[in-house]
Amino acid sequence: MHAPAEQRSEIELELNGETRHGRAEPRTQLCDFLRHELGATGVHVGCEHGVCGACTVLVDGVASRSCLMLAVQADGRRIDTVESLARDDVMNDLQQAFSRHHALQCGFCTSGILMSCVEFLQKVPDPDEAQVRDMLSGHLCRCTGYTGIVRAVLEVARQRQSGESQQNASENPNDV
Template sequence: MSKMSDTLMRHGEAQRITLTLNGRERSGYCEPRELLSDFLRHELGATGTHVGCEHGVCGACTVHVGGVAARSCLMLAVQADGRRVETVEGLAPAQTLGDLQQAFQRHHALQCGFCTAGILMSCADFLQRMPDPSEEQVREMLSGHICRCTGYTPIVAAVLDVAARRRNAAAGKEVEHA
């Protein structure tokens, strides 16, 4: 139990919640008004979820809740009780990079990395819903994120690259290296 959980329990404010985090059932304690972003980072140790603006504007805290991208700074932890939550730590098998992460690396689509986790989570959700996006659609999706380092061109290239590679793989075609 974390120090925060212990303190809250003594004051009678904490509530135990259980969720499935990156495929594994996890439980912890939170105040009824605690944000999901804080619960993930401080109680469950999922520190890949970054908190930037705390107003849902920057997108750094984006996670998947029930298979859909959500801003964890706009959601209470108690709202995730009993639900499936994925963070950037769950995007790929242990000790490997997923295809989206590889494309970000290949296209130099990150620099400081602060916003990257949230952008990756939004891109993963977007590509699930829109497997053959146009450049304009990718740019529209990215408009919900603030990145001060990369500019968005390498990110757009990475997303379009993944979409093309996935389409080629589904069609059984050889994938060219970009």
């Protein structure tokens, strides 16, 4: 049951490049606000304790657990979810590499992992395997064993370093 309208706060944020408005109770988690109020269903809710990483989104460009943030804290901020990665129904280079390397199975954790990978590759454009595995240690995946994910991230890093995937990077700020 929702709180009376006077107890719900108006929230305005930039979601995947578009200004969006919604209302939330002060205790509403950002993940629930994004999914239920704004329709960003690529945000998955797993443990609700910040452990599994399934709910990871970018908040002002920083990978953040949306289950640990209240919706009211996102007022005025830029939020990017997995929905921001594909353009015109074409997956970005990271998503394509995940597909090529079978880096997903059930897919529940994939959106959060992808968003962490976006920020990671911005900060560490030429990672080694140990660095990728360290970044992934903040995510729980029961299906893949992580090997395909590591291969996908390393492939994208190599391609971006050599300039092979610049057509997407110039169109999508999350790919740089």
